[in-house]
Amino acid sequence: MSAEKITLTLPDGSARDFPADATPIEVARTVGERLAKAAVAGELDGTIVDLRAPIRRSGKFRVLTPKDPEAGVVIRHSAEHVLADAVERLFPGTIIDAGRQDHSEKFQYDFRFPRGFTSEDLEKIEQEMARIVQEGRPFERKVVTRPQAVEIFKNRKEEIKLVRLEDIPEGDVITVFQHGKFVDLCRGPHVQRTDQIGAFKLIETSGAYFKGDERNEMLQRIYGTAFATKEELDAYFAKIEEARRRDHRRLGRELDLFSFSSLAPASPFFHPKGAIVYNQLVALMRELCREYGYDEVVTPQLFDVELWKRSGHYEAYRENMFFSDVEGREFSMKPMNCPAACLIYATRGHSYRELPLRFADFGRLHRYERSGVVQGLTRVRTFAQDDAHIFCTPGQIGREVDSLFDLMFRVYAIFGFEAPVVYFSTRPEKAIGDPKLWETAEATLERCLKERGVEYVANPGEGAFYGPKIDFVVHDAIGREWQLGTIQLDFTLPARFELAYAAEDGSEGRPVLIHRAVLGSIERFFGVMLEHFVGDLPLWLAPEQARVLPVSDKFLVAARTVRARLAADGLRAEVDERSEKLGAKIRDGELGKVPILLIVGAREAEAGGASVRVRHRGDLGSKTIDEIVATMTTTTKQRALNPWPEEDKEEGRGKKEEGRP
RNA sequence: GCUGGCGUAGCUCAACUGGUAGAGCAGCGGAUUUGUAAUCCGCAGGUUACGGGUUCGAGUCCCAUCGCCAGCUCCA
Structure with a gap:
């Protein structure tokens, strides 16, 4: 060989x-x-x-050398071994588990340790790691037989490693890596010597369940990151800092959009400004629903649990529901709208001629989320979805799903979200319904994906409990994935509610139910979008689209006239009536992220216009009131990302060159 | 829910090893009448999350509760 x-x-x-x-x-x-x-x-x-x-x-x-960005994963992986080595050196007898799979940003290691690691521990561990790095220990790779591996970890009293070893399939090559006295079961790859780990830092500690299963023991995890150079390490933390700056919770408070109260945990309060944004999002979806042939319905909040038993939620979704007893009857707040849509459908007979029937429902939902999982607007206990339920014949599925793709991509484009990642999720463990129906549903959805030619990632076992789904995921400022839109194909609920339609040949057909949301949860979308824009909302969404700034009190009347004209044309504007200097008003307007500041002094008062200052772009000079209203109205109607069209090309080019050396 | 951390004025943060809460911004009042990112002066604002305990004395130490943050698990 x-x-x-x-x-x-x-x-x-x-x-x-x-x-x-x-x-x-x-x-x-x-x-x-x-x-x-x-x-x-x-x-x-x-x-x-x-x-x-x-x-x-x-x-x-x-x-690959440290100069290649791709080398980072190898450096972090090696730093991970150094971390485990340092912990064993400092705390002899600590049982080690394993490191991280994905080293694209961080490394981590889990330990069985009698207490949580403190920040003092981390400091000590870092120092010990620095020593190991400096020692320049070579990494050795050894291919071992299973008995040899067992021998190694038995001698080292690494009982968790022995469990991990059992998980390696028979016939796989087993390799171990050693540097100094530290040996770990590992596929690699690793750097040559520990001193090739240029710069590293431990980030935090946390508990973590063994093998990620909460029924297992909890181990202590330490996170860190490493790079070839100190500069790259610093850049990483600068990125984290930038993410903090865009955090929607902070922006929401600073811009007076929403708040939370300990008296309604994980339930957002949208302030007047936030409610404007919220309602604009809903208005967008209502408008599109009309265009795509939906009918809106309004449904109850509270249902007898009988309904949930019928729908399967009581069986498969109970842990996420709020219950209450009234007059000896057990009720539950709705966690989803679908059963309500089914009840409406079932109120009368239907002909194949009226299908597809599309019911949009912006109803408020309540879901019990465990206290540790709630997070800002992105994970809450009460929210509304831009939800809809489409009842159609099996033969109509393809066209409906295809039209949904159009709708999804069209909506995401309005916000400038980069191409979302599409996931295809199949039958989960906790599922209701006939496995045969599941197979049909999965095959049908997948065929839609293939016919459409979209790239997608398979997500086995992650479907909703009533059907397979296609999810649309975008990334937020911190790189977290957020599921927004979803298309779920459901053969089960129509059966459970015995829904029917009269088919063309007079036989009784069973409609298929497509659940779909485009923004997903309005609340979550709000949060993700706010971070995406760093609070700089496009004109159509901005709660205060323009602020009129009189240069002094003398021009208050003129300023109010400008505002009144904007208001008359349906634009949202305020006047800064404080007796501050213009500079202060501009500063507050910019910090308040108002897209357009309209300055009114002697010249503008006389001409009946205002000087236009666009957010982050500075003074554009005086315009007439008609021009201002016309431009703002157009920009709002078009839902343009840019609050004011760029000036002609020549000026744009000139500005760019100014910044060049 | 679990692991760890945190909770002082609306916000951002002070208050040495326990000695009796302070600043900037925001708010309010007054002065100022301002031309493209902060005008000046003054006033007010806190049962230090909540409830116990230790102590002569607790923001500071201990216990419990609630909430928040990060992670785990889960998820729109």
């Missing part, structure tokens, strides 16, 4: 032959001793491989 050859194509384009068991570090040496010394990993056809592992395959190959 070792006589076999492989051909590696190097970055300079040259193709060279090597023995099949050649390792990346050996290949690096043939290129140059300096490259070999700096190497942290190899990369074969885009996959990072360990320096010491035989390559065995022909392909495009290169050597």
Whole structure:
């Protein structure tokens, strides 16, 4: 086997032959001793491989050094071992579990430790890690047999590792990595020596269930991050700081949009300004519902639990529901709108001719969420969805779903959300309904995805309890994924509610139910969107679209006249009547993120207009009131992202060049 | 729910090892009449989240409750 050859194509384009068991570090040496010394990993056809592992395959190959951004994952992975080593050195007898799968940003390690790690512990551990890094310990890779591996971890009294070892499928190659006295079960890849870990920092500690299952013991986890250089490490923390700046909870308070009270935990209060934004979002969806052939319905909040038993929620969703007893009857607040839609459908007979029937429902929902999981507007206990339930024939599913894709992408584009990630989720463990119906539903939805040609990620077992779903996910400022829109195909509820329609041939058909939301929860969307815009809402959403600033009290009347004209044309505007200097009013307007400031002094009062100052863009000069109203009205109607159209190209170009060296 | 941390004026934060709560901004009043990111002066504002306890004395130490933050688990 070792006589076999492989051909590696190097970055300079040259193709060279090597023995099949050649390792990346050996290949690096043939290129140059300096490259070999700096190497942290190899990369074969885009996959990072360990320096010491035989390559065995022909392909495009290169050597990664700390200068390559891709090397970061290897550095963090190695820092992870150094962390575990440091903890074992400082706290002998600590049982180790395992590190992190995804090293794209952070590393982590779980330990069985009698108490939580304190910040003093972290400091000590960091110092110990620094020592290990400085010692420049080489990482060694060893392929071992299962009995050898058992032997190693038995000797080290690493009982958790023995459990982990059992999880490795029979026949897999088992490798361990060692640096200094520390040995860990690990696939790699790792750097050559610990001193290639340029800069690292421990971030925080937390509890974490063994194997992520809350029925298991809780281990103590330490998080950290590492980079090739101090500069990259600093940039990482600067990014975190930027995320904090955009946090919607902070923006919501500062802009007086919403608040929370300990008397209604995890339930937002939308202040007058926040309610304007909220209602604009709903108005957008109502408008689109009209265009796409929906009928809006309004349904109750509180239902006899009989309904939930019938719908399956009592069986599969009870932990998330609020209950109350009235007159000896048990009631529950609705966590979803779908059963109400079914009840409406069932109030009379239906013909195939009226399908699809699309019921939009902006009803308020209540879901009990465990206290530890609630978070700002993104995870609350009461919210409304831009919800709808489409009753259609099986043959209409394809067209309905296709039209939903149009709607989703159209709406996300309005907010400038980058192409959302599409997930396809199938039958979960806790599901109701006939498995055969599930299979049909899953196959139908997947076919819609394929016919549409959208790229999607399979998410097995993550469907709703009544049907498979397609989810649309966008990323917030901190890189967290948030599910917004969803399309769920449901054959189960129509059966449970015995819904029917008279088919063309006179037989009785059973409608299919499509659940769908575009924004998802209005509350969550509000939060994600606020972070996305850093509070700089586009004109159509801004609670205060313009603020009129009189240069002094002398122009108060003129300012009020400008405001009155804007209001008469349906624009939201205020006058800053304080006896502050203009500079102060501008400052407060900018900090308040008002899109347009209209300055009225002697010149403007006489001409009957205002000087336009656009948020973050500065003075645009005097305009007539007609021009201001016309521009703002158009921008609002178009739901443009930019509050005021850019000036002609020449000026734009000139401005850009000013900033250049 | 679990692990860890936090809770002082509307906001941001002070108050040495326990010695009896203070500043900036915001608010209010007055002066000022202002031309593109902070005018000046004054006033008011707190049972230190809540309830117990230790102590001569608790914002500070201990216990319990509530809420918030991060993570785990879960999720629109």
